[in-house]
Amino acid sequence: MTIKRILKWSMLVIFVGLVVWLFIAYWTSSNDCQRNAPNNPMKAILSCEYGVDNLQLRELEKPSRFGTDFAGVVEAVGKNVTDFKTGNEVFGAKDGAVAEYICVKADRAIAMKPINITFEQAGSVGVAGVTALQGLRDKGHIHAGQKVLINGASGGVGTFAVQIAKAFGAEVTGVCSTRNVDLVKSIGADHVIDYTKQDFTKTDQHYDMIYDLVGNHGFSERRNILKPNGICVLAGIGGAGAHPETMVRIAGNFWNAFRSNFSKEKFVFYIAKLTEGDFGVLRDLMQSGKVSPVIDRTYKLEQTADAVRYMEEGHARGKVVVMVE
Numbered sequence: 001m002t003i004k005r006i007l008k009w010s011m012l013v014i015f016v017g018l019v020v021w022l023f024i025a026y027w028t029s030s031n032d033c034q035r036n037a038p039n040n041p042m043k044a045i046l047s048c049e050y051g052v053d054n055l056q057l058r059e060l061e062k063p064s065r066f067g068t069d070f071a072g073v074v075e076a077v078g079k080n081v082t083d084f085k086t087g088n089e090v091f092g093a094k095d096g097a098v099a100e101y102i103c104v105k106a107d108r109a110i111a112m113k114p115i116n117i118t119f120e121q122a123g124s125v126g127v128a129g130v131t132a133l134q135g136l137r138d139k140g141h142i143h144a145g146q147k148v149l150i151n152g153a154s155g156g157v158g159t160f161a162v163q164i165a166k167a168f169g170a171e172v173t174g175v176c177s178t179r180n181v182d183l184v185k186s187i188g189a190d191h192v193i194d195y196t197k198q199d200f201t202k203t204d205q206h207y208d209m210i211y212d213l214v215g216n217h218g219f220s221e222r223r224n225i226l227k228p229n230g231i232c233v234l235a236g237i238g239g240a241g242a243h244p245e246t247m248v249r250i251a252g253n254f255w256n257a258f259r260s261n262f263s264k265e266k267f268v269f270y271i272a273k274l275t276e277g278d279f280g281v282l283r284d285l286m287q288s289g290k291v292s293p294v295i296d297r298t299y300k301l302e303q304t305a306d307a308v309r310y311m312e313e314g315h316a317r318g319k320v321v322v323m324v325e
């Protein structure tokens with residue numbers, strides 16, 4: 001009887017102790033959204049909980065954590081930096097870019113901003129520009145005179161892809177919806193297919209390369225419109241915009257690439273890498289007027305969540321930019 005009572009009371013004490021400990025841990029815990037006032041503050045967007053509704057504008061210690069593409073003016077450089085100096089106008093890519101300040105290694109993904117390009121445009125280049133360049137050049141081995149079809153030509157990556165393909169001397173067909181036909185023509189596409197009226201896999205045209213940012217057609221449909229030894233570069237990882245089925249699309253891309261080992265036409269899938277050299281190439285393309293970033297909308301820093309919501313709809317016309325005043 002006594003042992004039973006001791007056990008009962010011990011269990012009760014342990015249980016109460018655990019509850020008290022959990023409460024103390026909860027009330028004393030903090031995340032990035034609950035820090036004390038920073039000594040060296042800057043404004044930044046924080047993802048306090050999962051989901052776009054939880055993006056919040058806060059003051060933090062420099063640097064912070066959201067977004068990748070940036071453009072701005074160099075405020076200070078390290079003692080060994082020779083390529084850049086204070087006051088230089090630059091653009092590039094680095095995690096945590098949606099903020100007033102960002103710290104970047106001088107030998108990484110950063111280049112001087114061409115003077116004919118606005119900060120707004122330069123800040124939109126980052127991932128989209130590099131993705132288009134690497135897909136067409138490194139994966140597709142694009143060259144002058146080739147017939148290239150770009151599926152998803154009106155979006156962030158697509159508007160760079162159309163212009164870069166033209167800069168390489170290709171004959172470009174862009175696929176987009178009715179409202180974007182004029183835009184895609186205006187950035188240099190030789191032909192435009194309106195996907196609401198015509199399925200690009202059902203024409204009598206054959207291409208050296210399909211640069212696919214959407215992935216809404218099957219393996220055989222795309223292979224049938226490639227020339228012998230043609231290539232389909234799979235860049236889309238979830239359709240245009242953000243999609244929950246991203247992992248399924250990535251698996252599908254790998255599967256298509258594997259299947260193409262047994263056919264003359266090749267399918268290749270890739271994830272872009274942010275390299276310094278490619279920012280130099282993009283700078284030169286912009287400087288020469290061959291590429292001009294297309295800006296759909298501009299948002300203020302505190303409207304970042306709205307910008308992300310809009311992008312997630314998957315119908316951006318070019319790039320969406322957040323401006324830091």
Ligand SMILES: NC(=O)c1ccc[n+]([C@@H]2O[C@H](COP(=O)([O-])OP(=O)(O)OC[C@H]3O[C@@H](n4cnc5c(N)ncnc54)[C@H](OP(=O)(O)O)[C@@H]3O)[C@@H](O)[C@H]2O)c1
Binds near residue numbers: 128131178180237242
């Ligand atoms: N592999 C990589 O490293 C890498 C890097 C970056 C992005 N991506 C992927 O590349 C894809 C495109 O990215 P993004 O930033 O360009 O997207 P985005 O800016 O959201 O692209 C939206 C565009 O896609 C068009 N679109 C939607 N459905 C279409 C369809 N059925 N056919 C043709 N066009 C259609 C939309 O035009 P309408 O409004 O007219 O429909 C809109 O202009 C995404 O899947 C993204 O995940 C891959």
